[in-house]
Amino acid sequence: MKRKTDSPSSGTAGEKSRRLRISDFLRIVPDREKMIGESSSEDPKPSGSYRANALAAVLHPGIQYLKVAERRDLSDTVSLFTLVPDTERGTARLAPFGAGSCISVRIRKDGCTYRRPYSICSSPGDALPSREGGRFTSGTYRIAVKREKSGTVSEHIHAEWKPGTPVEASEPFGELLYEPLRDAKDVICIAGGIGITPFISMIKAITEGTEDFRLTLLYGIRTENDILFRNELEAASADGRIKTVFVLSDSETPGFEHGLVGAGIIRKYAPADGRNYSVFACGPRAMYGHLEKELKSLGIRRKFMRFEVSGEMHDPDAEEDYTAPDSDGFTIKVVSGGQTRSIRCGSKETLLHAMERSGIDAPSRCRSGECGFCHSRLISGEYYTPSRNDRRREADRKYGYLHPCCTFPLSDMEIDVPPPGGRC
Numbered sequence: 232m233k234r235k236t237d238s239p240s241s242g243t244a245g246e247k248s249r250r251l252r253i254s255d256f257l258r259i260v261p262d263r264e265k266m267i268g269e270s271s272s273e274d275p276k277p278s279g280s281y282r283a284n285a286l287a288a289v290l291h292p293g294i295q296y297l298k299v300a301e302r303r304d305l306s307d308t309v310s311l312f313t314l315v316p317d318t319e320r321g322t323a324r325l326a327p328f329g330a331g332s333c334i335s336v337r338i339r340k341d342g343c344t345y346r347r348p349y350s351i352c353s354s355p356g357d358a359l360p361s362r363e364g365g366r367f368t369s370g371t372y373r374i375a376v377k378r379e380k381s382g383t384v385s386e387h388i389h390a391e392w393k394p395g396t397p398v399e400a401s402e403p404f405g406e407l408l409y410e411p412l413r414d415a416k417d418v419i420c421i422a423g424g425i426g427i428t429p430f431i432s433m434i435k436a437i438t439e440g441t442e443d444f445r446l447t448l449l450y451g452i453r454t455e456n457d458i459l460f461r462n463e464l465e466a467a468s469a470d471g472r473i474k475t476v477f478v479l480s481d482s483e484t485p486g487f488e489h490g491l492v493g494a495g496i497i498r499k500y501a502p503a504d505g506r507n508y509s510v511f512a513c514g515p516r517a518m519y520g521h522l523e524k525e526l527k528s529l530g531i532r533r534k535f536m537r538f539e540v541s542g543e544m545h546d547p548d549a550e551e552d553y554t555a556p557d558s559d560g561f562t563i564k565v566v567s568g569g570q571t572r573s574i575r576c577g578s579k580e581t582l583l584h585a586m587e588r589s590g591i592d593a594p595s596r597c598r599s600g601e602c603g604f605c606h607s608r609l610i611s612g613e614y615y616t617p618s619r620n621d622r623r624r625e626a627d628r629k630y631g632y633l634h635p636c637c638t639f640p641l642s643d644m645e646i647d648v649p650p651p652g653g654r655c
């Protein structure tokens with residue numbers, strides 16, 4: 232048998248590290264500077280022609296120019312919008328997304344700019360362009376928008392959006408995504424009301440083969456009449472990996488569960504053989520407080536829980552550690568884009584909301600502390616951030632950065648807010 236011999240580059244890690252000299256590292260920068268100095272000043276090819284850059288531009292376009300292709304009313308308060316790329320304004324194709332993602336929509340109203348996140352409820356495959364019978368078809372996103380009482384953006388969308396309306400949106404983002412390395416193969420999805428939308432996308436992704444897990448949907452609504460996407464849900468139940476359970480809070484109807492989704496109902500529909508399962512939830516914030524306690528009582532590990540948190544922050548009074556300041560509001564000095572403006576912010580209003588209301592174009596996406604897109608610098612003042620929304624890095628806390636979307640003032644403040652630039 233031929234004996235394997237060491238090549239000149241082989242050796243133990245200890246031998247290798249002994250052969251590396253510090254002078255090799257010290258030469259890296261001067262050597263690179265020398266090479267850069269000797270290179271041609273002419274760009275060998277435009278940066279967009281590098282495949283990595285072209286891919287990055289598709290995945291992270293910063294802003295997507297879309298238009299409404301179709302509108303369908305799902306109920307008195309919920310409408311479904313189909314959005315397609317607006318090639319005339321420069322978007323040739325949609326950014327791809329994973330099932331469970333959101334887009335942030337930007338609208339302008341009365342001189343103010345507002346953004347709101349909406350979950351995409353179509354399948355990831357629908358966003359891809361295709362060629363059918365020799366005809367090119369651009370991709371689509373679908374979002375369902377519920378008209379909220381005193382909801383500035385949702386009211387505007389319901390009043391204004393019709394086929395042909397131009398729409399500006401961010402690239403897709405979000406954390407409510409199935410990750411096979413982290414999540415269990417069985418997922419219990421808990422939806423409250425309009426929170427059904429990301430799960431419609433997941434169900435479509437499973438039936439089309441782009442996701443592979445077993446999904447049990449516990450869909451909480453008040454009455455049978457409030458069920459959205461009923462036809463899609465019933466059709467999907469033909470796939471053995473998908474099961475839908477309707478849970479009616481306000482009526483007892485044969486064939487439906489009754490009450491709130493809690494430990495009892497989750498246990499009833501969890502895998503019977505004791506396998507691990509993940510729990511994904513999307514719905515009103517009040518539902519999360521209840522669910523957290525229920526999931527804890529079931530002993531579900533934190534890594535198997537995922538809550539969709541994108542959406543507006545409301546009254547901080549609901550937080551146990553919040554002490555309301557003795558004031559109706561504060562003056563916030565906002566430094567942004569080389570200008571300084573003083574605005575008023577209610578004591579129970581987020582800094583982001585006050586800026587939008589005052590006509591300052593401040594960046595945001597998730598509006599709940601998760602994405603970091605609104606990251607701004609505190610110059611002075613006191614504030615409160617609910618601990619459940621405080622996803623800042625330790626370094627950000629230490630060096631005085633905050634997320635205006637989930638920050639409530641406790642005094643007059645001064646903050647430095649980066650303008651959104653070309654991003655939506």
Ligand code: FES
Binds near residue numbers: 604
């Ligand atoms: S908008 Fe996402 S952290 Fe503020």
